[in-house]
Amino acid sequence: MNETMTGADMVVRALQDQGVEHIFGYPGGAVLPIYDALFHQEKVRHVLVRHEQGAVHSAEGYARSSGKVGCVLVTSGPGATNAVTGLTDALMDSVPLVCITGQVPTHLIGSDAFQECDTVGITRHCTKHNYLVKRIEDLPRVLHEAFYVATHGRPGPVVVDIPKDIQFASGTYERPRDNQHKTYRPRVKGDLESIRAAVKLMGEAKRPVFYTGGGVVNSGPEASILLRELVRLTGFPITSTLMGLGAYPASDKQFLGMLGMHGTYEANLAMNECDVMICVGARFDDRITGRLDAFAPHSRKIHIDIDPSSINKNVKVDVPIIGDCAHVLEDMVRLWRSSAPPLDTAALTEWWTSIEGWRGRNCLAYRNSKDIIKPQYALQRLEALTRGRDVYFTTEVGQHQMWAAQFLKFEEPNHWMTSGGLGTMGYGLPAAIGVQMAHPKALVIDVAGEASILMNMQEMSTAMQYRLPVKIFILNNQYMGMVRQWQELLHGGRYSESYSEALPDFVKLAEAYGGVGIRCDRPEELDAKIEEMISVDRPVIFDCRVDPAENCFPMIPSGKAHNEMLLGDAEADVDIGAVIDEAGKMLV
Amino acid sequence: MKSHYSDAPQAQPVARHTLAVLVDNEPGVLARISGMFSGRGYNIESLTVSETEHEQHRSRITIVTSGTAGVIEQIKAQLERLVPVHRVDDLTTHGEALERELALVKVVGRGDHRVEALRLAQAFGARTVDATLNSFIFEYTGTIDEVERFIKVMAEAGLVEVARTGIAALIRGSEGL
Numbered sequence: 001m002n003e004t005m006t007g008a009d010m011v012v013r014a015l016q017d018q019g020v021e022h023i024f025g026y027p028g029g030a031v032l033p034i035y036d037a038l039f040h041q042e043k044v045r046h047v048l049v050r051h052e053q054g055a056v057h058s059a060e061g062y063a064r065s066s067g068k069v070g071c072v073l074v075t076s077g078p079g080a081t082n083a084v085t086g087l088t089d090a091l092m093d094s095v096p097l098v099c100i101t102g103q104v105p106t107h108l109i110g111s112d113a114f115q116e117c118d119t120v121g122i123t124r125h126c127t128k129h130n131y132l133v134k135r136i137e138d139l140p141r142v143l144h145e146a147f148y149v150a151t152h153g154r155p156g157p158v159v160v161d162i163p164k165d166i167q168f169a170s171g172t173y174e175r176p177r178d179n180q181h182k183t184y185r186p187r188v189k190g191d192l193e194s195i196r197a198a199v200k201l202m203g204e205a206k207r208p209v210f211y212t213g214g215g216v217v218n219s220g221p222e223a224s225i226l227l228r229e230l231v232r233l234t235g236f237p238i239t240s241t242l243m244g245l246g247a248y249p250a251s252d253k254q255f256l257g258m259l260g261m262h263g264t265y266e267a268n269l270a271m272n273e274c275d276v277m278i279c280v281g282a283r284f285d286d287r288i289t290g291r292l293d294a295f296a297p298h299s300r301k302i303h304i305d306i307d308p309s310s311i312n313k314n315v316k317v318d319v320p321i322i323g324d325c326a327h328v329l330e331d332m333v334r335l336w337r338s339s340a341p342p343l344d345t346a347a348l349t350e351w352w353t354s355i356e357g358w359r360g361r362n363c364l365a366y367r368n369s370k371d372i373i374k375p376q377y378a379l380q381r382l383e384a385l386t387r388g389r390d391v392y393f394t395t396e397v398g399q400h401q402m403w404a405a406q407f408l409k410f411e412e413p414n415h416w417m418t419s420g421g422l423g424t425m426g427y428g429l430p431a432a433i434g435v436q437m438a439h440p441k442a443l444v445i446d447v448a449g450e451a452s453i454l455m456n457m458q459e460m461s462t463a464m465q466y467r468l469p470v471k472i473f474i475l476n477n478q479y480m481g482m483v484r485q486w487q488e489l490l491h492g493g494r495y496s497e498s499y500s501e502a503l504p505d506f507v508k509l510a511e512a513y514g515g516v517g518i519r520c521d522r523p524e525e526l527d528a529k530i531e532e533m534i535s536v537d538r539p540v541i542f543d544c545r546v547d548p549a550e551n552c553f554p555m556i557p558s559g560k561a562h563n564e565m566l567l568g569d570a571e572a573d574v575d576i577g578a579v580i581d582e583a584g585k586m587l588v
Numbered sequence: 589m590k591s592h593y594s595d596a597p598q599a600q601p602v603a604r605h606t607l608a609v610l611v612d613n614e615p616g617v618l619a620r621i622s623g624m625f626s627g628r629g630y631n632i633e634s635l636t637v638s639e640t641e642h643e644q645h646r647s648r649i650t651i652v653t654s655g656t657a658g659v660i661e662q663i664k665a666q667l668e669r670l671v672p673v674h675r676v677d678d679l680t681t682h683g684e685a686l687e688r689e690l691a692l693v694k695v696v697g698r699g700d701h702r703v704e705a706l707r708l709a710q711a712f713g714a715r716t717v718d719a720t721l722n723s724f725i726f727e728y729t730g731t732i733d734e735v736e737r738f739i740k741v742m743a744e745a746g747l748v749e750v751a752r753t754g755i756a757a758l759i760r761g762s763e764g765l
Contacts, residue, residue: 029592107596110628110662114593118627134629164591 002174007139008033008167011100014143016043017175020071022062022437023047024055028075029115030102033167035073047437047466050458052079054430056086056157057456060095061417061434065392067220069150070434072099077115080161081122085424087157088126092421093243094218096155098146099127105165106134119161128156134163136171144179153186154307155218186306190323195331198278198302198319203341205276207351208236211259211288214243214420215281215305217413219325223247224413226329227280233336235348237355239267241282243420246410256355257364260288261556262402265363265567266355268554271296272562273354279303281325284314285421286587294561304328363554363567364406373523375400375475375546379407379447382473385530391443392435394418396428396452399481399552404447426455429472433459436468443471443534450476450543451500460513463539471533472541474506477548485551490558490585510541521545559584600656604633605680606687606757607664608765612672613639613647620670621649630655630663634689634732636754646674652755675765682759690753691735696723697746705745712738723748 005013011034015023024047027035038046049055052074059070070090074083080101090097104113120132129149131142139162146158202208210231216223224247231238231254238248239259248255257264259271268290271277277299282288289295292314301317303310304325311320321328366376393408394417395401401418410416417435419427428446436444446453453474463470475481483498507517516536520529520543533540553568557580611617618637625632634652639645653663660678667676679685693714695705702722709716709726718725728738732755739750759765 105591105593105596106629108593110630118623121623121627164593165596168591 002172004170005173006033006037006167007136007162007169007171008037010139010171010173011143011162011167012037012041012044013173014140014175015071016041018069018144018147020044020069023071023073024049024058024062024434025073026050026052026055026075026079028077028079028102030076030104030164031073031079031100031167033164034100034102034162046073047433048462049430049433050461051456052082053086053426054433054456054459054462056083056090056097056099057424057427057430058434058437058459058462059097059099060086060090060093060427061394061431062438063095063097063434064217064417064431065414065435066438067414068438069147070095070097072097074099075102075115076104076119077117079115080119081117084122084126085422087123087159089419089422089424089427090157091126091128093419094155094214095157096150097157098150099157099159101159101161102167103132103161103163106163107165109163119159123159126157127159128154130159130161132161132163133166136166136169139166139171140173141176144176145181148179148181149184152180152184187322188306188324188327190304190321190328190331192331194319194321195328196335198321199332199335199339199341201276201300201302201319202234202236202278202336203339203343205236206344206347207274208234208276208278208348209256209270209274210236210238210278210280211241211271211282212238212244212247212280213241213282216244216247216325217281219281219306221413223281223324223326223329226326226333230329230333230336233333235343236278237270237352239263239270241285241288241420242405242418244282245405245416246413249411250409251411256359258405260285261290262406262552262554263556264406265361265554265565266358268556268562268565269358270355274299277301279305279317280329281305283310286314289315290556290564291559291561296562361567366550366568368523369547370523373521373526373544373546375403375477375550376407377523378473378475378526378544378546379403381526382445382447382530383408385527385534386443386445389443389534390439390441391415391445392417392432392439394428394431394435394444394446396446396448396455397423397425398449398452398483399477399485399550400447400449400452400475402482402552403475408447425452429453429456429470430459430462432470432472433462433466433468436463436470437466444468445471445473448472448474449481450474450478450503450506451480454504457509460510460515460539460541464514468539469537470539472539473533474541474543475546476503476506476543477546477550478503479548482552488551490580506541506543510539513539515539515541517541517543519543519545557584558587600658602654602656603660603680604652604654605660605678606685606755607651607653607667608677608679608757609649609651609667610674610765611647611649612674613645614672617647617672618649620672621651621667624666624670625653625663628662628666630659634754636756650755650757677765679757679759684760685757686760687731687755687757688729689732689735689755690727690729691739692717692751693726693728693739693742693747694723694749695726695742695746696748698722701746705742708741708745712741714738
């Protein structure tokens with residue numbers, strides 16, 4: 001049905017028609033008409049953040065925990081530029097977002113008007129696609145197309161920049177019956193011949209491993225179900241990237257834990273020694289592969305990815321399959337069942353024996369202490385005391401993030417939100433707010449560091465305003481821990497600017513915002529205080545004082561291969577700085 | 589309209605201008621120029637670029653744009669303030685500039701149709717640069733209007749594909765830039 005309305009009303013109507021229930025934003029001069037349109041309705045609830053970066057991260061947390069599109073509304077100029085870090089984060093981690101930005105009136109574009117910036121120019125490289133709408137006739141189509149582009153193919157952020165005169169202008173709104181882009185049609189079904197070749201290769205494998213990533217989570221819950229089915233059918237071991245945790249249950253015997261720079265010994269050695277690698281929705285990131293020329297040197301590789309540009313980008317693969325994980329896995333399960341390949345059980349048994357040997361190395365072991373809280377211990381207790389609850393975790397970026405990935409156990413997809421590709425400190429708190437908005441009854445915990453949390457601390461106010469009882473669990477070691485760890489390993493222990501000087505009193509800070517502050521510095525008090533944190537129905541800042549000297553292991557040093565990883569107890573005996581060569585020091 | 593922004597200005601006459609821009613041939617220079625045009629809402633009708641001074645790694649970019657006198661002045665100023673831009677010249681202000689564009693036009697047909705295509709192309713003075721039993725590629729050089737006319741005629745004679753270079757331009761007479 002056609003209706004005449006203003007551009008601002010079209011924005012709100014399109015959001016309603018897309019089923020949007022929450023939008024995260026911050027008002028300003030160039031979006032006032034849209035805020036006025038929001039005022040007159042109740043379907044789309046606006047969440048007022050305290051900084052536009054927080055709006056985008058909140059929308060990311062919302063999207064990744066719910067499978068819906070995250071929506072953002074910000075003003076022109078600084079509103080848009082503040083959103084850039086969040087947009088880049090969403091692009092790197094393939095999160096579907098629609099971000100609406102206000103713009104100065106069309107006749108002032110290019111005149112360096114107040115709060116003008118070239119939003120589409122600035123965000124061209126940090127969005128999947130973006131639009132500047134200069135005609136009211138285009139607005140309804142562009143708004144709906146933005147949702148199509150954000151969610152189809154590899155998901156990503158889309159910016160729609162709307163000048164203020166277009167928001168005021170009147171036009172005809174029509175909801176497209178068949179919403180799509182005129183040319184953009186990403187392929188979802190994998191090529192059947194390639195899938196057949198992959199199944200054949202898997203059937204012949206002696207030392208196979210599944211290597212799965214965020215693509216499985218992005219593909220939707222069906223993909224995780226199919227992945228579990230295929231992995232159990234084959235009996236093969238499986239490892240996951242940081243982004244893919246939860247797609248396969250961590251408690252399952254076939255799961256080897258996370259792989260990569262801070263992954264487990266068994267996962268990385270399985271990758272190094274495998275003869276067939278089945279990569280599902282992962283992208284051979286440098287944190288995963290380590291030294292490229294020594295990456296899984298004896299393997300033939302199958303790569304399932306919806307983004308053709310991911311194929312052969314970093315690592316050459318033998319069987320590329322372009323398609324959506326769920327579609328391809330469905331075909332794989334079917335073909336595996338129907339072909340019932342005769343497996344080399346002797347070789348597979350031997351493979352599992354090797355893996356169990358590596359697993360027996362217990363690479364996540366650490367020396368616990370009665371006097372000081374070890375960060376690993378804190379996370380183990382947090383995991384134990386939240387097990388069985390409806391719990392979602394977000395993180396900031398650094399050592400605490402890697403420890404969280406190692407020690408928290410994820411059984412279901414969409415319960416783990418972390419900034420993987422961009423590594424954005426300050427992601428966790430706003431993301432937790434988005435998660436809590438999508439899951440009001442759930443327990444949402446941001447595992448944080450004392451440095452990261454200060455980057456978007458202001459979002460505590462948002463949590464208070466909307467009564468979102470997010471829990472901020474700070475592993476406070478008084479250092480930018482990962483920076484300090486690298487300085488210890490690579491720069492002779494010269495801790496240049498990595499000490500967290502002049503920290504606030506986090507308990508008082510929580511109270512200043514109107515939340516609850518808890519401090520814990522004794523291992524024997526940890527359980528009771530974590531229980532207290534969980535039982536409080538308000539935002540909590542938990543200042544967990546941990547060992548400032550602890551390093552995160554295992555670790556594959558820069559420029560090294562999977563089988564050259566360092567284990568925690570090696571720390572005492574080896575001069576790690578000497579292990580990393582000059583070429584490795586050049587890498588990050 | 590409730591807004592703290594000023595109203596749109598009155599409509600003014602719009603004219604077409606051809607600009608020659610001398611730039612350092614370095615990575616990203618074209619993106620800087622095209623980004624300035626899109627970011628500030630200016631039009632690009634045609635743009636050609638190639639390195640013209642190899643030893644100094646300088647490129648000459650010829651841009652055809654349109655706008656009011658004020659907009660054209662602003663475009664020149666905005667181009668000049670880009671760091672790798674050496675010089676901007678509005679060829680249109682030196683009197684009518686000499687402008688040429690090259691087009692490659694592929695036509696497909698058999699029998700009389702094919703003969704007719706060739707006859708028409710010859711009448712226009714186009715060069716035949718590729719021929720098979722059922723196709724030709726013609727090379728045609730002229731002003732924008734002439735190229736348009738040629739393509740329009742060829743459309744009736746089995747045209748299947750066109751590639752155009754965009755405008756290259758010099759000022760007439762003995763003076764150089």
